[in-house]
Amino acid sequence: MDFTANANGQSASPDGYIIYPHIWNGHTSYFSARALNPKDPNDKSRNLPGERQVYWALVPGDPNLVIVEGQTDAESLRQVGRSALALCGVGNLPAFEIERIRKRRTIYLALDNDLLKSKLSVSEQDKIRKRKDRYNQTIM
Numbered sequence: 585m586d587f588t589a590n591a592n593g594q595s596a597s598p599d600g601y602i603i604y605p606h607i608w609n610g611h612t613s614y615f616s617a618r619a620l621n622p623k624d625p626n627d628k629s630r631n632l633p634g635e636r637q638v639y640w641a642l643v644p645g646d647p648n649l650v651i652v653e654g655q656t657d658a659e660s661l662r663q664v665g666r667s668a669l670a671l672c673g674v675g676n677l678p679a680f681e682i683e684r685i686r687k688r689r690t691i692y693l694a695l696d697n698d699l700l701k702s703k704l705s706v707s708e709q710d711k712i713r714k715r716k717d718r719y720n721q722t723i724m
Contacts, residue, residue, distance in 0.1 A: 601630060604655040606637050613637065616672055618656060629673065638681055639670040647689040653696050 599621040606614035614637040617630040641658035646667040652658050658668035669685065671677075677685075685691060 602656075604639055606639055608640075616655060618654070631672075636672055636674045638674050638677065639672050640684075641668045641670070643667045648692070649685060649688040649690075650692045650694050651685075652694050657694070 599619075601617035601619055604616050604618070605612045606616065615632055616636070616639065619628045619630070622628040639655045639658055641655075641662040643662055643665055646665065648667065650658075650661050650666055650668045652661065652668055652670050653672075655670045655672065658670040661668040667688075
């Protein structure tokens with residue numbers, strides 16, 4: 585039985601999935617999954633039916649937050665002592681999640697470089713690259 589919203593999980597990744605429980609206040613609120621060896625690289629995630637949820641990987645005592653795209657990135661940061669939030673394909677963050685983020689002292693964005701796959705014009709991609717370059721120069 586495939587409980588996921590996008591179905592065909594077993595045929596999409598015969599080797600299985602890593603399941604991520606989303607924990608909030610000590611309770612599991614959601615599950616998401618990442619294929620171990622997807623047949624199609626564009627079909628690698630599975631989510632429960634309904635609205636997607638972000639994934640928090642918090643480290644007690646860390647006042648900062650790194651925002652990443654996926655759960656694996658967030659868990660890797662937690663292992664080295666950094667709190668992280670994985671967006672998990674969520675299009676718009678709910679207001680209560682934005683409030684949780686605002687409580688952090690410093691927020692870092694560590695998103696994938698998807699410009700080459702984007703539908704933006706070359707000039708728009710250049711503008712983004714220049715902004716990223718200026719930002720990277722200010723934090724180094």
